[in-house]
Amino acid sequence: MQPLLKWLLVLAVVVLGWLWWRQQRVPRQRPPTAPPTGPAAPQPMVRCRHCGLHLPAGDAVRGRLGPYCSDEHRRLAEG
Template identity: 50%
Template sequence: MKYLLVLAVVMVAVYVWRQNRRADIEAQRPEPPRQPPKAPQTPSLMVTCLHCGTHLPPAEAAKGHLGWYCGDEHRRLHGDRAA
């Protein structure tokens, strides 16, 4: 019984020693450099296809006399001609 008590005391001592050592190692570890917060992005202009309602940038849209379309096929189906 005496040996079990000594073993338990040694195990507790090793546990406490390892926890303190782990805390020391964490304290010595350098913090990673903090990155500055990103600036919010400005929203880009989007147009809506008059035929199907799809939103897309004007550079990818087809312009008609009545408005914007997602492609030449929808401009033709809507009865519009090219601008």
């Protein structure tokens, strides 16, 4: 066999092997992306009975007389 023909045959085998390998491998899948979420729903606001601060009702401290922004303000206002 001529040297040039031998190298062309080796190159053809390598290229065909690479193409076969590339076709057989599993394509990478991107991780699923979460759908975009809109802004959070508005929460009802309450006013601290001691200092007048407005805060979400879920964050307020409940006292006998109403909502407060902290335990300290509840203690100061209710004794």
